[in-house]
Amino acid sequence: MKAFFILFLLLPVVAFSQINQTDSNGLRQGRWQKMQPNGKPMYDGYFKDGKPVGEWKRFHENGRIKANISYKTGSDSAFTVLFDETGKKMAEGVFLGEQKAGLWKYFSENKVIAEETFEKGIKNGKSRKFYSTGELWEETDWKEGKQEGSYQVFFKNGKPFFQCKMSNNQRNGLCLSYFENGRVELEAAYKNGLRHGEWKYFDNQGNHRYSLFYNEGEILNPNVRDSIANQQILDMEKGKDSVIDPEKYLSDPTEYMEKAKIRR
The missing domain is CATH 3.90.930.1 (Outer Surface Protein A; domain 3)
Incomplete structure (x- = not known):
């Protein structure tokens, strides 16, 4: 014992x-x-x-x-x-x-909010972000850790809000932003990350409002830009314009959606 x-x-x-x-x-x-x-x-x-x-x-x-x-x-x-x-x-x-x-x-909160694809620890393939209710919000193509290919942001209803082609982490070619009704709001041309070529602005009925022209980041018709800016200030003072200028947040479409209270 x-x-x-x-x-x-x-x-x-x-x-x-x-x-x-x-x-x-x-x-x-x-x-x-x-x-x-x-x-x-x-x-x-x-x-x-x-x-x-x-x-x-x-x-x-x-x-x-x-x-x-x-x-x-x-x-x-x-x-x-x-x-x-x-x-x-x-x-x-x-x-x-x-x-x-x-x-x-x-x-x-046990819901998928983002997906990323890796190869040897580096982003390679598609990454996605989602609304809290599950709809696709943002989709980005990656190659060897750099944005390469398509970059898209979506409204909650699935329609595109912003589309752009990326090359070596820079915008190249035509980028498009849209109204929620599906019409194009802005056609913006880029070259190696710089504004280059014609930028066309439209109203929500598809009518062309005005164009700005750029050469490798330098604006060629600043008088038009200044005139539009002054008109926007007047409209804001009169309470006519409660919508954020899309160009102001073009560098970060997702931030624009937050500011404009589009993403919910």
Whole structure:
């Protein structure tokens, strides 16, 4: 009976001694745990021949789960779910080694708010942002970490709000912004990120209002621009114009949508 009691007391010691073990070659084997200075866990998982395998957990300083990691057998691929300090899911996707790979999804209140595609830790492919109700808000093409191809912003009803072609992170060619009824509000020409060529402005019935002309960023008819600006000031003073000038926020269409209270 006494021997059994002593064995019972030794069990926790034996169990603990089987954690955080290395083999004769110095490779980590079996279950490993590490604690934070505050006594809460930092991580808990398994190694085989020095490589993490199976299910892993990492923790925030407050002890809540920071990441659930599932390693694929025989691979450096690990499906990972990330959480904030309150326990809410923030993101999920695959790490290949220490780099993001493939599709990553980002969450707010358990709803997908954004998606990004990675190759060797660099954005490559399409990224998307969504309205809180799930509709597509913004879509961007990436190549080797740079905006390359199409960039689009959408109204909640699915119609385009802004469309542009990107090359090496710069606008090139014709960019279009739209009224919510689907008619073009502005045709804006770019060359290597600079305003270049004719910029056509329309009203919401499709009628051409005026044009501005640019040469590599320099305006060629400033008298027209100044006249329009003065008229806008007069209209605002008379309370006729409560709509934000689209050109003012053309550098950031999503900011324009926020300012104009279009995005909800």
